[in-house]
Amino acid sequence: MPKDTFFNLPEDKRTLICDVAIHEFAEYSFDRASINRIVAKSGIAKxxxxxxxxxxxxLFLYLMQLAAEKKVNYLSPLMHNPDQHDIFTLIREIYKSAxxxxxxxxxxxxxxxxxxxxKGAPIYREVMADSFPSAYMFFETLLENAIARGEVRADIDVKMFAYMIASMNTLVIEYYTKYVAQHYDKKMLETIEKFLDFLKYGIGENNSESQKGVKL
Amino acid sequence: MPKDTFFNLPEDKRTLICDVAIHEFAEYSFDRASINRIVAKSGIAKxxxxxxxxxxxxLFLYLMQLAAEKKVNYLSPLMHNPDQHDIFTLIREIYKSAxxxxxxxxxxxxxxxxxxxxKGAPIYREVMADSFPSAYMFFETLLENAIARGEVRADIDVKMFAYMIASMNTLVIEYYTKYVAQHYDKKMLETIEKFLDFLKYGIGENNSESQKGVKL
DNA sequence: GTAAGATGTGACCCTGCGGTCATGTGACCA
DNA sequence: TGGTCACATGACCGCAGGGTCACATCTTAC
Structure with a gap:
């Protein structure tokens, strides 16, 4: 946690420091990020x-906390009642917000x-200790419930696909921001639909149900 | 490229240096890896x-080259005639070797x-310039051929799934080495089969063809 | 034996790092 | 006016990094 001194600062100064720091960490990773550069760019003394x-x-953990708070605002209202929606709808919402x-x-x-x-670095565990324990567990529960409701095949390896679904989120984001667009627009929804259709039906040809999910 | 002096070294000394360096880069990433540590552990002067x-x-690029040479030996003989096998067989072989x-x-x-x-670091581009341009292209071609042969649905986004399939390889490896086993054993084949079945049929319930791929 | 060339060596250079601390400054209160 | 307290400052510390270089030591050839 930052010291009181930081929170007593005028807001614009605080924001400036945070913005500069975010920029620095985005460019250089935790270890290589330089406090010297941050203070220079912020115009404050070391x-x-x-x-x-x-x-x-x-500083870094504080920024991660800010990010987490900001991220919550993106979550769909659908997530407040996860039991009332099928798993593919929920995954769609999660991916969309991400x-x-x-x-x-x-x-x-x-x-x-x-x-x-x-993942090996000390800072990784420090951050994940705060935030990550629930992510895989969440998808596991989601899958188990979906199997119970008959939305998902009962013969899948739940742990494995909880892992895959959680991780594929990053892949879809990477693909989208790298090859489709830098902004959130209608193409994003198309990309997610393509992925959900794949998640549901696979890419194999002999599948009478496929193409249902895609309405493009 | 290392200098002549390096290649004139007795083999055991060369191997020792490489082993120490590999160990160092595995532990510390390119930037944080220390030449001081490498020379100390190798027992040579800076x-x-x-x-x-x-x-x-x-040094790093040389090690990457060694790795690439070593990796080739793992490739399945099936890959010599890619046209004679269906895409799922080929993907299985690629994943297996990886x-x-x-x-x-x-x-x-x-x-x-x-x-x-x-991915932002300068060293990344340096390495990828040597090795990566062909990877996505390869999967794209694989998918296009598979669609032409009716093995894969014609309505998928080829570029997107070339990206996904190439990247999911890493995911499966991570999942396998993290949660299943550290070694190559029969469970590895099971893990790949589970993934291929998913790739082909998805995880959705209403699919008459599913479970075909899994013979466990 | 000795000259020449290839190898080995570690003290040393400069740079930048994270982090400290003695000192300066200005607002507020008595 | 003088004292106090929160905050600002940048020179400075110790350290480790990558990289260099003058010199020592081996190998080979004549």
Missing amino acids: GSFYQYFEDKQD IQFAAENPEYAEISKKLLAN | GSFYQYFEDKQD IQFAAENPEYAEISKKLLAN
Whole structure:
């Protein structure tokens, strides 16, 4: 947690520091990010920085917290009653909010990506300890319920596909932001529909049910 | 490329240096890897290191080249006649060889993972310039041919699924090495079959063809 | 034996890092 | 006016990084 001194700062100064820091972490990863650069670009003295934050990690964890708060705002209202919707609808909403967040906050998305990439680093565990334990579990529960309701084949490996579905979210985001568009627009919805159709029916030809999900 | 001096070295010394370096890059990522540590662990003087290699990048690219050569040996003989097999068989073989390589060369796999994670870093482009242009193209061609032969639905987005299939390989490897086993054994084949079945039929319930792919 | 060339060596250079601290400054209150 | 307290400052510290270089030591050939 930042020190009181930081929160006593005028808001524009605080925002400036955060913006500069986000930019820095998006460009350089935790280890290579430089406090010297951050203070230079923020126009504050290095000593001041350490009046605001304990250390580099303190700043980073604070930014991650800001990101998490911001991310919650993207969640669909459908998620408030997960039992009332089928799993594919829920996954669609989750993916949508994640892509929208990534598209509208590319620097946060970049930081997450860099973090995910450095799974060995000490900072990774520090961050994940705060936020991640629930993600895979959530998809596992989702799958189990969906199987019970007959929406999903009962013979799948739940753990494996909880992992796959959680991770494929990142893949779809990467594909979308890299090859389709940098912004959240109607093509995003098309991309998600394509993926959901695949998730449901696969890419194999001999499947009478396929193409149902795609209405493009 | 390493200098002549390096190749004039006795083989055991060369191997030792490579082993130490691989270990270092597997643990620390390109930027954080330390030449000081490498020379210390190899028992050579720092000056000697720069008689062998131009710089850190020179060493790293050389190791990547070694990895690529080693990886080729894992490729299935089926890949010599890709036209004679259906796309799911080919994907199975590609995934198998990738997992086997990762399982038997965990440190190389770790280096790749770290590299993939730092897509912004200069070293990433340097490596990918050598090796990557063909990967997505390969899967695109594979998909187009498969569609022409009626193995794959004609309505899919080829570019998107070339990307997904290439990337999901990494996901399956990660899942396998993290949750199933550290070695290449029969469970690996089961994991791949589960994935192929998913790729072909999806996870949706209303699919008369599903479960065909799984014979466990 | 000795000259020449290839190899080996580690002290050393510069740079940038995260982090500290003595000192300065200005607002507020008595 | 003087004291106090929150905040600002940048020179400075120790350290580790990549990379260099003058010199020592081996190998080979005549």
